[in-house]
Amino acid sequence: MPDLTIIVITSKKDFIFECLESVYKALVGVKNEVILIDNASEDKVGEKAKKKFPNLIVLRREENGGFGENNNMGMKVAKGKYVLLLNDDTKILDKNIFKGMLPWMDKHPKVGVASCALVNPEKETYQGSGGYFPSLFRVFAWMSFLDDIPVVDRLIKPYHPLHSWSPFYKGEDYFKRSHKQDWVTGAFYLMRKKAQDEVGLFDEDFFLYVEEVDLSYRFVKAGWDIWYLPLWKIVHHGQVTTGSERAMINEFEGLKLFYKKHYPRWKFPILKLLLKLGALSRIIVFGLIKGPSVARTYVKAFSVV
Numbered sequence: 001m002p003d004l005t006i007i008v009i010t011s012k013k014d015f016i017f018e019c020l021e022s023v024y025k026a027l028v029g030v031k032n033e034v035i036l037i038d039n040a041s042e043d044k045v046g047e048k049a050k051k052k053f054p055n056l057i058v059l060r061r062e063e064n065g066g067f068g069e070n071n072n073m074g075m076k077v078a079k080g081k082y083v084l085l086l087n088d089d090t091k092i093l094d095k096n097i098f099k100g101m102l103p104w105m106d107k108h109p110k111v112g113v114a115s116c117a118l119v120n121p122e123k124e125t126y127q128g129s130g131g132y133f134p135s136l137f138r139v140f141a142w143m144s145f146l147d148d149i150p151v152v153d154r155l156i157k158p159y160h161p162l163h164s165w166s167p168f169y170k171g172e173d174y175f176k177r178s179h180k181q182d183w184v185t186g187a188f189y190l191m192r193k194k195a196q197d198e199v200g201l202f203d204e205d206f207f208l209y210v211e212e213v214d215l216s217y218r219f220v221k222a223g224w225d226i227w228y229l230p231l232w233k234i235v236h237h238g239q240v241t242t243g244s245e246r247a248m249i250n251e252f253e254g255l256k257l258f259y260k261k262h263y264p265r266w267k268f269p270i271l272k273l274l275l276k277l278g279a280l281s282r283i284i285v286f287g288l289i290k291g292p293s294v295a296r297t298y299v300k301a302f303s304v305v
Contacts, residue, residue: 210254
């Protein structure tokens, strides 16, 4: 049985070869299997990757699937003691990352999911990686910019602890410390296979965004802990393929689905109101600061709530 299964989804060759090269360097001495989900790429990038990395397991889709649906393909056949979901626009920086994180997981048997630090391509600044479950108060704090106020953000444990566009940018201390969180981003999502078998696969009703919040919610509900561990780092190119407009709209849609699944029915209309007010405030604020092109993103987000 492999110690680790790594699942990577790709639909283009922009970053995937650099990603896989860094992965295999870090897997030296680790029993592994790497599964590549070729998400209906036009140039059949999976076949090209297989030629360069003969041990790679390639699963081909002919139709574009969502993040959860694609990862489920790999999770259904994964044999590793641990399963890592890894974005294709990442690069492993520390060749000992798996030799460090897997023993850490072995020593902490209550941890079902762990993630490392995500850094920007210049390798100096940190990205947000998850946060806390989106209660109505946390959604209100997010939509009203309340969670951007220093000290307040630490008291309320925000849904998104980091907003790099904020004048109070605070990621440089929060995401430099190891701590337990409610959820971590799917860019690097390391699961204990035993725990994943218990909580199940991704809900495929989530196409892109909030699916890892939903899965993390089920891990925590089942009694598993989730940890963020910045001792280890990877480069993450971020929203290169998705774009901020689609990201915002998908997150709003995902939050609505999350509330329908997990929270009392009376909370849903309040969520919609908070999202509408948040989109409206961003149309005004970002329209003035960043111009009409940015404001249009939130006009579309407002319309989908």
